[in-house]
Amino acid sequence: MQAKIVTLPGDGIGPDIVAEAVRVMQQVAQQYGHTFTFEEAMMGGCAIDATGNPLPDETIAACESADAVLLGAVGGPQWSDPTAAVRPEQGLLKLRHHFDLFANLRPVKAYPALAQYAPLRAELLADVDILFVRELTSGIYFGPRQEQGNGTEAHDTMYYNVEQVERVARVAFEAAQKRGGKLTSIDKANVLASMRLWRRVVTDVATDYPDVTLEHILVDAAAMYLMKYPSDFDVVVAGNMFGDILSDETSILAGSLGMLPSASLNAGTFGVYEPIHGSAPDIAGKGIANPIATILSAALLLRHSLHLETEAQTIENAVNATLEQGARTVDIAADPAAALSTTAFTDQVLAQLK
Ligand code: IPM
Ligand code: MG
DSSP: OEEEEEEEEESTTHHHHHHHHHHHHHHHHHHHTOEEEEEEOOOSHHHHHHHSOSSOHHHHHHHHTSSEEEEEEOOOGGGOOTTOSOOHHHHHHHHHHHTTOOEEEEEEEOOGGGGGGSSSOHHHHTTOEEEEEEEOSSGGGTSOEEEEGGGTEEEEOOOOOHHHHHHHHHHHHHHHHHTTSEEEEEEOTTTOHHHHHHHHHHHHHHTTOTTSEEEEEEHHHHHHHHHHSGGGOSEEEEOHHHHHHHHHHHGGGGSOGGGOEEEEEOSSSOEEEEESSOOOGGGTTTTOOOOHHHHHHHHHHHHHTSOOHHHHHHHHHHHHHHHHTTOOOGGGOSSGGGOOOHHHHHHHHHHHHO
16 A cells, blocks of 8 residues: 655654654565655744744645654753743644544553563553543643733633544444443543533443443542552543543553553544653653654554554564563663663564564
């Protein structure tokens, strides 16, 4: 097949890790007889520096012409002044909104080989395999907001309507049908009206999926259960902010934030794929960043936007085999002196792909 992929390396370690994921996709294309063309565009702090805009129109146009987008990370200390009028994160939010990427999939697996890096006891981690489905284009991130009274007051509004909850709930129920048949919906229905609507709509949608067991958990309790009984969870659906917070919390189970990929999808096949970690400016350009989250994001890209399931699994298996063989980047290395560089680690993945 032919596909066009736009890369948005962004800031910090973004360019390092995106380059490695591109190498992996190129080799997969070669092995399976596909033609992937790559076009790079600017987003984030580097785009602010070059154009004043974290998501320039040319970048949007490039993404519109693509089948899928692979993103590195955005942000860094030089752009994080809270009083600044433009910030790198605005580019990310605008991208999600522009392409209506309402369903954010964040799979979390515990790797037995890395259990020693997770702060939880190894026996709690056995069989952890969770899929977060985070609503990504509404909620408090996009509700009405205002700063008032000359800097003495501000408000953000958690807004949801029936259609917004229904469509993300359907994505979550369908994923649960294909996985373990269980869906946990997170809310704060005991306090927030928007979250009572959330619970009501998810419950209504459940009647279309009688083969899925639905449970509702309040977000505060969920934060505790996810650490106490992580292997009880299958698919978890949450609103934008709760999903943001809980997915970072849950990354603890994987041993390193550097392991976790994500897919942000609209109602069609278009998606933006990115590691859930940030731009790690402290290690940018040092060649030591862990490329796994981005390589696994490329696997999600092949699966969800290009429907290349076999190729996606080949990448995931190659990453597993590389870890089992003992290859490590420094964030997951018992012996930092023996850790591989970003490129050397990816070389091992490429060797496993063959
Ligand atoms: C994420 C990030 C973003 C979010 C930030 C960078 C705007 O934390 O993708 O989880 O809050 O959604
Ligand atoms: Mg986050």
